[in-house]
Amino acid sequence: MLKKDASSVFWLSIFLGIPIYLWLWSIGTKLQIDKVKINELKLLIFKLSVFYPIAYFVFAIYYMFTNGWVVMPMHIAAMISTFYAMIFAAKTLKSAELKREAEISEYLGDFFLVWFFPIGIWIIQPRIHKLINE
Secondary structure (H helix, E strand, O other): OOOHHHHHHHHHHHHHHHHHHHHHHHHHHHHHOOOOOOOHHHHHHHHHHHHHHHHHHHHHHHHHHHHHHHHHHHHHHHOOOOOOEEEEEEEHHHHHOOOOOOHHHHHHHHHHHHHHHHHHHHHHHHHHHHHHHH
């Protein structure tokens, strides 16, 4: 297995993974507070769905290299949390642009841009800057 390279996998994942979650956090919280009508429960669920995958990864990396099957339910929960965070960020962005709550057909393209982060950031970030500067 990957036991001899576990530390390099860990640090590479930390440096590549955490910025994505921080970016999602900034989209969801900044635009939700400034531009969109706040739904406190959905915002709390969003914050938990961003925090959980980071906490899961940091604490579960050890178990992945020893007992991988133990981590599977927590991994699935982290994946669901990540998808929820992506959907929430995409919906918040589109709702801020439209100045009303966006329908799924309106923010589906933004969801895929968030999902494919390395490409989507170049398209989404200028839109976020435009919204914040307004």
